[in-house]
Amino acid sequence: MKNKAVRRTLSILAVSAMMLGMVGCSGGSSGGDDASKESGSGDSGKTIGISMCAIESQMWAEYQESMHKACDDAGVKYTESIAENDVQKQNQQIEDFISQGVDAIIIAPADGDAVVSAIQKCNDAGIPVIMANRAAGEGAEVFATISSDNKEMVKREIQYVAENAPEGTKYKCLELVGSLTDVNAIARQEGFEEAIAEYPDMFELAATVPTEWKGDLALTGVQNAFASDDDINFIFNPSDALLPSIQSGLQQLGKYEKVGEDGHVTLVTFDGAADAVTAIREGYVDVVSVQDATEQGKLCVQAALDAIDGKEASDYTDPGFEVSTENCDTEYADFEGY
């Protein structure tokens, strides 16, 4: 009986020590771990909360790195959370930032509409919010939105393909679509469909595959689309995060050929990841529209600093640029992607 009581007390003490250890280890995290850093020089005493939807793509990884570097350069602390594309989790993490008492919050939302409630809480707490890459839904006040001109960028890509296609070319298109809760995915889909409607004699939409930004869905989508229509010769990919799955699908089907070779499937992609730029240089991908994640990350931090300093807000729309098999070794010879 006595032993039992001792064991019980010891186990509670052990758990307490473990919890204290957890709290202690993470409490002094400045400069020590990945999630919270403090610049060595010129510390302003301010902290920016960075709420990332996910970091599964090279674009988001670059975005994140750029924000970290900008914070370090500016001498501000940052604290970061990653929501694994779970909007509920992201809302909770933003609320935790409010509890933490951060001075500004940069949100890369998994879903711009579903994050409105958390932004309203930031508004109530007087903490300025900067939207990274995706706009917020209506009903909340944001200090600035840093985003890409998705629709126009996709339209320019289609224009490039149309202008470079030999006379009489007909494209049977497979369109991949990202998450339907993502305003960027919707804008890219609309941009693509509006652009091909301008060339009705050249483009025909054969299949639309929703991917939820998941590589496995993209792979099976490509396989199924070709199984039902083997004449597909054009794929619109709304994010480089899905490119490896598409490449794998085409390789399995024996259709991964270079531009100009017989059986080449025209590949138009979006983001500007290193994989895509390499594939363009190798001749397998035709064109990628690049959103400047490095610049956007920097601008998000700048906007957060402006908000903290009480300066005027200014939105920024990244016009983007296209890297293609035509210009990858000339105009953009130095661009490696990210």
Place this chain on the structure above:
Amino acid sequence: MSIKKSLKSIDAIFWFVGVFFIISLIFVPGFAQFSAIKSLLSQTCVLMVLACGVHLTVLNGGVDFTSAALLALTTVVGGSIISTGGALGGSGLAIFLGIVVMLLLGAGFGIINGFSVVTFKMPSFIVTMATQMLVNGLAVVYTGGSSVTGMPAAFGSFGNGSIFVIPYILIIAVLVAVCIHILLTKTLLGRQLYAVGTNPKASLISGISTKKTIFKIYVISGLCAGIAGVIELAYMQSGSVNYGSTMFNDIMGSIIVGGTSPLGGRGKVINTVMGAFLITMIGSVLNILSVPYYMITLIKGLIILIAASLDLVKTKKSMAQ
């Protein structure tokens, strides 16, 4: 002597929650303030209600995967009825109707699950996994994948309002937990459920209608998911097909950390409630401390693993006795 006795009778989960809460209050900067505690209590509500419902199915030796998925379907369907952009313009009637539909949806899928488990004698994990996929699919088809926004102000202020530090939605969640606690401890259904969970064959021989018991718990679990949907919609002020997508681990974590046996027949709902609170508090505190997200997942996983191992040791000991 009596104090010593009553201290001994307190389950381990209460000690864990108490110790972690006090340590956090003292050592975590920003945690010991009104807004942080209110936020933590609000964050716990949905998990608490869902875990209470699934707790019943686990007591029976089963599981309910549909529960978290229903969060998505009920919020998008209910949200579209309640929304100011809906046909009823966000009126009081719209709110009432939306809530009723959400509860019916939850209970309806509970009926499908219960019926399939009882009538076709299908394992609950297969049935509820299938209905989970069905529910997810329906949510996407219903909205086309987009979120539902524009909740009326009254509904929003219910979701985010509080009496001092106690959010209104927590009162609803606690009421649900109390109802299930009474059901388990004071009613025939509760006693039958423990009996069926411990030994279904013996229960059948002793005259308990196992089919009815099992059917009822899936309906209650579905109803809990409907209530959780109402809370989620009021709190988040939007419905989304993404809600609940990563929640099932936390639901099972709450139940197992609370000491409920995954094999069925043993466990208290009050401990599951504390488990939900502990799981939410760990996530929240570690977030405030800027611990990287994947580290938080790792720590939660370790805690659940330790709790499950302790349960196994406990079960083996009681079997040996």
